[in-house]
Amino acid sequence: MASCAGTSSMGECPRGLHEECGVFGVWAPNRDVSRITYFALRALQHRGQDSAGIAVGNGKTVLVRKDMGLVTEVFKDEDLQAMQGKVAIGHCRYGTAGAKGWESSQPHLSAINDVIIALAHNGTLVNFDELRRELIDAGVPFRSSTDSEVAARLIGYFTHATSHLRSGIRKTMQMIEGGYAMVLIRENALYAFRDPHGIRPLVLGKLDEGEWVVASETCALDIVGATFVREVRPGEIIRISDDGLISEEGLPPRQTAKCIFEDVYFSRPDSVQDGKSFYKVRHDMGAQLAREAPADVDLVISVPDSGTPAAEGFAAELGLPYGTGLVKNRYVARTFIAPTQSLREMGVRLKLTPLADVVAGKRILMVDDSIVRGTTSKQIVRMMRDAGATEVHMRSASPEVVWPCFYGIDTADQNELISANKSVEEIREYIGADSLAFLSVKGLMSCVPKTGYCRACFTGEYPVAISEKYWGDHFLPGNRPRNLYPDQVPDVSFPPSSQE
Structure with a gap:
């Protein structure tokens, strides 16, 4: 897995969570x-x-x-x-x-x-x-x-x-x-x-x-x-x-195992699954996150665009003001013209710009759809402080991504996943936030339609068996996939055909 194509709201190309096909x-x-x-x-x-x-x-x-x-x-x-x-x-x-x-x-x-x-x-x-x-x-x-x-x-x-x-x-x-x-x-x-x-x-x-x-x-x-x-x-x-x-x-x-990240991030908010829009699912995730990890802040903002429904739900649940603290430049997601080295080092600043007159002097809480590798979150927290925010609190509308995915998401190496390498407190310290919390797996599942899901990225329990010859060195030492149905690995040998 793994060429970079486009960037998510987290802007971590080539190391971010990318879209599917x-x-x-x-x-x-x-x-x-x-x-x-x-x-x-x-x-x-x-x-x-x-x-x-x-x-x-x-x-x-x-x-x-x-x-x-x-x-x-x-x-x-x-x-x-x-x-x-x-x-x-x-x-x-x-x-x-x-x-x-x-x-x-x-x-x-x-x-x-x-x-x-x-x-x-x-x-x-x-x-x-x-x-x-x-x-x-x-x-x-x-x-x-x-x-x-x-x-x-x-x-x-x-x-x-x-x-x-x-x-x-x-x-x-x-x-x-x-x-x-x-x-x-x-x-x-x-x-x-x-x-x-x-x-x-x-x-x-x-x-x-x-x-x-x-x-x-x-x-x-x-x-x-x-x-x-x-x-x-x-x-x-x-x-x-x-x-x-x-x-x-x-x-x-x-056993049904729909990809949970369709609900968390991939699908467009106006798409519908099991009679419920993904916007509503993500709004509910934000509300549940607020119940699990509230904060005393002046303003709730999102990391646009995929974090917006959850941020709206978070603010509504606690009766907090919701505002636009980051503006997304949608015209730098993809280009055939390589930026200069100095621009390349700016990283996420090419995509996201803080609104200083909105965040200055305020205690800010930011909601993102997920935190996978942490590099973008670190940059955004720094940008908020540079823009004058007095406190910066971070919330993830998905649980911690601890295990690699092998079914179509670009997270194939566990050593690149920050939650597989650090505790929540260590991640908070790394990104420089005043507080950090992730939505629980139980809380997430209370928000999605009641059908079967693949949650391997959170739990390490893989519905399609991963053979050792395939996953190789994708796991950290001492870790290996928890195959739910190990007997389903197929025999790939087949007889020769008369095809020329």
């Missing part, structure tokens, strides 16, 4: 599917700014355009006009498993005899290295080192062997392990499938009769005018074509 698919033979996909990717841009791509099936073949950059940088009007068809998928990426570069951008293409497929993936496969070696030994070529291309090549490999695309998908799902939500097209059909724990999000929506969309979040449905129908079920395969929507079980669903 966003995927989208549409089946609408009488509509401009490439343009629909373009606008859906605009809605999902917060999930990745590294690269973007769209693939379109026109009934005869699959066309793809992808490149490094934001959606608006990759696609011009003439590009979309040239990509007409009945079905499309799109992807916006931040780097997880594999190298950063054009070859790693998605969708990935794979040929199955005369059939071209394109696949887009959100998540990380924990056993992709072994699978890639098996495929290379079987004579399958690769253009990148990503786990997503491994999935595309596996599907092509097994489809060639079975002469049936859904069988190829089903067999691939039996081989891969990790968190994934994938969308795939051939020239005349759309497919969508999800890992059996439901770690990575994927929802189904409807445009009109016989017109369907799938997306990482409901905000993408809203922007294209689709109505939410339901989540894609864990382990489910959906196929949409002229024959309509067909659903089947690719794998039996396992």
Whole structure:
């Protein structure tokens, strides 16, 4: 895992918590599917700014355009006009498993005899290295080192062997392990499938009769005018074509383990899960944090933008004033022009500016969505003091991130996580705050919808077994993953195919 693509509100690129990828698919033979996909990717841009791509099936073949950059940088009007068809998928990426570069951008293409497929993936496969070696030994070529291309090549490999695309998908799902939500097209059909724990999000929506969309979040449905129908079920395969929507079980669903950081940070506040907006979830988290760790201060502010709902909830719960103490510059999140060394050393000051006339002479409490590595929090506390704040108190609207994630979040090394190395008091001293507190795991879980969650980053209990050959030196000495279901590590060996 781990190329940097964009920065979070914590501004810790290349060491911060980064977004996941966003995927989208549409089946609408009488509509401009490439343009629909373009606008859906605009809605999902917060999930990745590294690269973007769209693939379109026109009934005869699959066309793809992808490149490094934001959606608006990759696609011009003439590009979309040239990509007409009945079905499309799109992807916006931040780097997880594999190298950063054009070859790693998605969708990935794979040929199955005369059939071209394109696949887009959100998540990380924990056993992709072994699978890639098996495929290379079987004579399958690769253009990148990503786990997503491994999935595309596996599907092509097994489809060639079975002469049936859904069988190829089903067999691939039996081989891969990790968190994934994938969308795939051939020239005349759309497919969508999800890992059996439901770690990575994927929802189904409807445009009109016989017109369907799938997306990482409901905000993408809203922007294209689709109505939410339901989540894609864990382990489910959906196929949409002229024959309509067909659903089947690719794998039996396992214990549900949705990524808790979708609630904490990743998903857009206006997206909805289980009937509740993520804004409301985060507002409730702030209120719960206020009950657990109140403070006698003059003003509550947020680290924008992801900390804002929780800061509002914190202030409302205690009846404290809420204000804007930091202004975010949204135009420095990504650039092809490297800053000078002196600007580079300014770090977070490129993104956040304190309002001295708001914070000067006041006791300030700042709420952030999470504290992962601590470097940005340290800089922001210093900025507040330089701006004249008499006290600076810090609150995290998530519990302490102690364990690395292997399912699609860029926190793969435990030694980089400040809570794995320091006590709360030591962290407080390191960032220079007058007080520091984290939301408890129990408090967090009281705020989210009552469904199963992966909380491995807080507890070290991993729903998808992590083999030692994969996690290697990602853990501090003496630590190892607590695999909840160790018997679910798959056999990655498979017989040779006749594929050339």
